[in-house]
Amino acid sequence: MVTEWPHLILLFYEIAYVRQNLQALLYLFTDGITNKLIGCYVGNTMEDVVLVRIYGNKTELLVDRDEEVKSFRVLQAHGCAPQLYCTFNNGLCYEFIQGEALDPKHVCNPAIFRLIARQLAKIHAIHAHNGWIPKSNLWLKMGKYFSLIPTGFADEDINKRFLSDIPSSQILQEEMTWMKKILSNLGSPVVLCHNDLLCKNIIYNEKQGDVQFIDYEYSGYNYLAYDIGNHFNEFAGVSDVDYSLYPDRELQGQWLRSYLEAYKEYKGFGSEVTEKEVEILFIQVNQFALASHFFWGLWALIQAKYSTIEFDFLGYAIVRFNQYFKMKPEVTALKVPE
Structure with a gap:
């Protein structure tokens, strides 16, 4: 219709x-x-x-x-x-889904984040039809976004900020090439993903004791670890971004264990999860979090050029790229256990 x-x-x-x-x-x-x-x-x-x-x-x-x-x-x-x-x-x-749209203060609550982990596992466990083996469109979409980013702005002050605080096109291109090479070989399964699981896209119904996700604009087949890493990045919020809220290793360990238990259950593999499985997923998720920062940095630059919504998209792009380069040495040092 x-x-x-x-x-x-x-x-x-x-x-x-x-x-x-x-x-x-x-x-x-x-x-x-x-x-x-x-x-x-x-x-x-x-x-x-x-x-x-x-x-x-x-x-x-x-x-x-x-x-x-x-x-x-x-x-x-x-x-x-x-x-x-x-x-x-x-x-x-x-x-309309009845309930409360969450804030960063909610998603670190164990009673709530276990529900989120389970609901995301349910989505990731959906089987592709007719035996089709899905492929991620992450790198294709990222390349498209890169081709659309502005080269400058008419406003002199905005343009000065853009030129001084956003990495050059050459640097961005080199980073995309590096990410595709490294992250594609981490072994993360390609599944149906939400791809935009920020706090406000999670509706918590306390009375029913469940969560539901909304806004599927960016949904599609992608790396499982990207979807989780993207969600962990969103612990920092959107309007007033604070990356000190990014979940620490202990919270991630609990979250990932809850997720793996549910994912295995939905896939019919039982629910027993080993420490090694949690550790491998931890490494994949934190390295794919880099791709999430980069993706939304490109997205924000395009929005800065075209959007009529009152929001500092250029400032948001700067924050995401800064966090990408800050996080990169730490997460690339993580090694999959033998």
Whole structure:
């Protein structure tokens, strides 16, 4: 179903008036830095809500919308995503998940992070159809992003900041070549991934004792360790990034053990996990966290050029690239145990 955005809102008002004779209300969520997210509901409480997501300016450069919908439907079929009601030219409409969108303070809580680890394992364990062996599109997508980054900005102050604080194109190209060579050979399985598991994309329902993930724009087949490493990076937050919140080795060990137990269970391999398995995944995850920093650094540079949303995308790109180069010597020194 394809529906134009203004007609969709009118449709909600019509349904509310004709079927329930109640006032239809709109609620604009403000947490997103890519799209506009609007909740449509009737009555005085947000109990029966339909979400409408309007794509941000030029986000078609960053997101394969057909792939997003395809992944959304697969995840929905396996009970890992809300119901998708319809799509339209510049957005989509889907079920609202009741609960609390998490903050960095929540994701280090053992009671919650074990639920997150288990839910991510459930997604990663989804079988590819018809015996198809999936391949990661990480390097292809990263290369595409690299081709889209700006070479400069019209604003003199912004351009000065860009030239002084962002690595040169040559350095970025060399780092991508290095990452592809090293990370592709770590042996991390390629699975269906969320690829954008920041805190606000995790909804915790305390009453039901579960978590659900939302926003599948960047979902697709990728390295298992990338998805986890990307999530660990997001412990630092988005608006006020603080990498001192990156999970320490002890917390990661607990998280990864919970994940592996659930992953093996979903795959039908039992649930016994060895210390060596945890250690190997720890190394893979922390090295793939480098690729996550790099990916979102490129993404932020493109957003700095095109986005109309009020956010310091250039500053965010600087933070991500700085953390990449800071983290690189430490995580590349990690060696897989014999």
